[in-house]
Amino acid sequence: MAIEAISEQQDKLASLFEEHYDRIARYIYVRIGDRSEAEDLASDVFLRALESLKKYQERGIPMQAWLYRIAHNLVVDHLRRVTKYKFSPIEEVEVRDEADPVSTAEINIEIDRVKTAMQNLTEAQRQVVQLRFFSGLTSQEVGLILNKSDGAVRETQRAALVKLRQLLGSKK
Amino acid sequence: MANDVEQILDSCIDRINRGESLEACLSDYPEDASELEPLLQAMYSTRQAYSFSPSADAKREARNKFMDALEHRRRSSFLQRFFGQRLVWASLATAVVLILVGYFGVRTFISPSEPPVVAVASAAPNGNFVFLMTDDINAIAEFSKLDVTIEKVAILKSGDSEGWIEFAPEVPQFDLTLLRDGVTRKLWQGDLPEGQYSRVRLYISKALGTLELDGSVVDIKIPSERLQFDVETSFQIRSENITSYTYDLTVFNRGKGQGGDKYYLKPVVNQNSVRQELRSQDKSKGNKSSALPDTITPLPVSNNRKNNL
Numbered sequence: 001m002a003i004e005a006i007s008e009q010q011d012k013l014a015s016l017f018e019e020h021y022d023r024i025a026r027y028i029y030v031r032i033g034d035r036s037e038a039e040d041l042a043s044d045v046f047l048r049a050l051e052s053l054k055k056y057q058e059r060g061i062p063m064q065a066w067l068y069r070i071a072h073n074l075v076v077d078h079l080r081r082v083t084k085y086k087f088s089p090i091e092e093v094e095v096r097d098e099a100d101p102v103s104t105a106e107i108n109i110e111i112d113r114v115k116t117a118m119q120n121l122t123e124a125q126r127q128v129v130q131l132r133f134f135s136g137l138t139s140q141e142v143g144l145i146l147n148k149s150d151g152a153v154r155e156t157q158r159a160a161l162v163k164l165r166q167l168l169g170s171k172k
Numbered sequence: 173m174a175n176d177v178e179q180i181l182d183s184c185i186d187r188i189n190r191g192e193s194l195e196a197c198l199s200d201y202p203e204d205a206s207e208l209e210p211l212l213q214a215m216y217s218t219r220q221a222y223s224f225s226p227s228a229d230a231k232r233e234a235r236n237k238f239m240d241a242l243e244h245r246r247r248s249s250f251l252q253r254f255f256g257q258r259l260v261w262a263s264l265a266t267a268v269v270l271i272l273v274g275y276f277g278v279r280t281f282i283s284p285s286e287p288p289v290v291a292v293a294s295a296a297p298n299g300n301f302v303f304l305m306t307d308d309i310n311a312i313a314e315f316s317k318l319d320v321t322i323e324k325v326a327i328l329k330s331g332d333s334e335g336w337i338e339f340a341p342e343v344p345q346f347d348l349t350l351l352r353d354g355v356t357r358k359l360w361q362g363d364l365p366e367g368q369y370s371r372v373r374l375y376i377s378k379a380l381g382t383l384e385l386d387g388s389v390v391d392i393k394i395p396s397e398r399l400q401f402d403v404e405t406s407f408q409i410r411s412e413n414i415t416s417y418t419y420d421l422t423v424f425n426r427g428k429g430q431g432g433d434k435y436y437l438k439p440v441v442n443q444n445s446v447r448q449e450l451r452s453q454d455k456s457k458g459n460k461s462s463a464l465p466d467t468i469t470p471l472p473v474s475n476n477r478k479n480n481l
Contacts, residue, residue, distance in 0.1 A: 043234035
């Protein structure tokens with residue numbers, strides 16, 4: 001790739017940092033359940049992207065979608081490394097409303113219910129939920145990341161929500 | 173569910189992602205609201221359970237790392253372009269060098285990417301350079317003790333005779349919690365060659381903190397995992413002066429990790445400071461008059477960094 005083109009891509013990557021760092025960190029957090037590690041890995045995503053900009057050209061997908069693919073790969077590597085591959089071994093969520101312990105307990109119960117429900121989704125459904133609900137990507141962008149059509153993403157999304165609704169509703 | 177409702181659901185999720193309310197979306201599709209509402213409620217519950225935003229510190233650090241890496245790459249690209257335009261000449265020059273190298277029987281011709289260590293400086297009570305340490309506020313209040321051990325310090329002398337000058341601190345270990353509020357600790361004083369200096373590198377061998385909260389001891393992480401910090405700087409050392417370099421090291425809390433809070437050490441680059449004062453020429457007084465005390469506590473209202481050069 002010409003040096004000018006690389007420089008242009010570097011500018012574009014830099015411009016994506018502000019908007020996507022938080023989203024990518026959130027996407028990673030939902031998958032690994034460790035806030036600090038999620039922040040570190042989100043940082044690594046941008047460094048890895050910078051190193052691999054030459055390869056990016058060949059892939060033909062929007063740069064933000066490519067960043068999530070890198071994030072996905074880093075998450076897989078991370079989970080393999082810690083040898084605890086199960087979805088969302090999420091750390092204790094801090095609920096800061098200490099003034100109302102009843103409300104706090106209720107929120108914690110709700111959080112547990114949602115976590116359990118998420119674990120009952122298929123891997124494809126979880127990926128769509130993570131990218132759509134936590135990273136705020138469009139169905140089209142999710143499709144590009146997961147190599148699926150928009151229609152397939154919408155269908156998976158609907159199926160995931162129906163399942164979540166059943167699981168969350170049935171325990172009430 | 174019909175495809176059109178699937179489309180509407182998708183569009184509602186997009187709108188909610190952009191900050192619109194669930195009710196606003198449902199009111200636009202009253203005939204499908206009963207079907208959409210429970211699904212969108214499930215989305216809300218899920219999002220709420222995993223709500224998380226990275227800390228401002230973490231984002232700042234990530235941004236700095238990224239921008240540093242970007243800058244480094246741009247510098248490399250510039251060099252590539254510079255030499256790329258002169259490819260033919262460079263090839264010819266390479267061929268000539270190879271012929272010469274072969275002719276004179278020199279086995280290797282390697283240009284070092286890192287300047288060499290050119291000297292190891294010794295401590296001297298009235299030396300022209302003083303290395304001090306201080307701590308910036310951040311998470312230091314969470315520690316009752318934070319022992320940092322420094323293996324060595326290296327300072328890069330620029331110019332024709334570029335190279336690292338190293339010294340081992342006379343005080344290799346110090347408690348960072350005692351260096352708050354502008355208090356500085358002198359770690360070394362000695363003579364360095366005169367000239368312009370452009371970088372200070374700190375080699376940390378260990379950093380262990382004792383938490384104020386429960387007395388537990390935590391190993392402090394160093395982001396680069398190289399146990400060394402480079403700080404770009406610019407100062408001059410002259411024999412008639414004593415140059416005092418104050419290195420500002422601080423500890424950050426990175427939030428909860430597996431096994432408790434995580435902390436890391438980092439230099440506060442913009443707080444590192446250089447001060448110069450005239451060195452005493454009166455040798456008969458035992459050179460004591462210019463030697464700095466080991467610990468300097470600033471006056472409450474003064475800013476000890478006002479003399480930054």
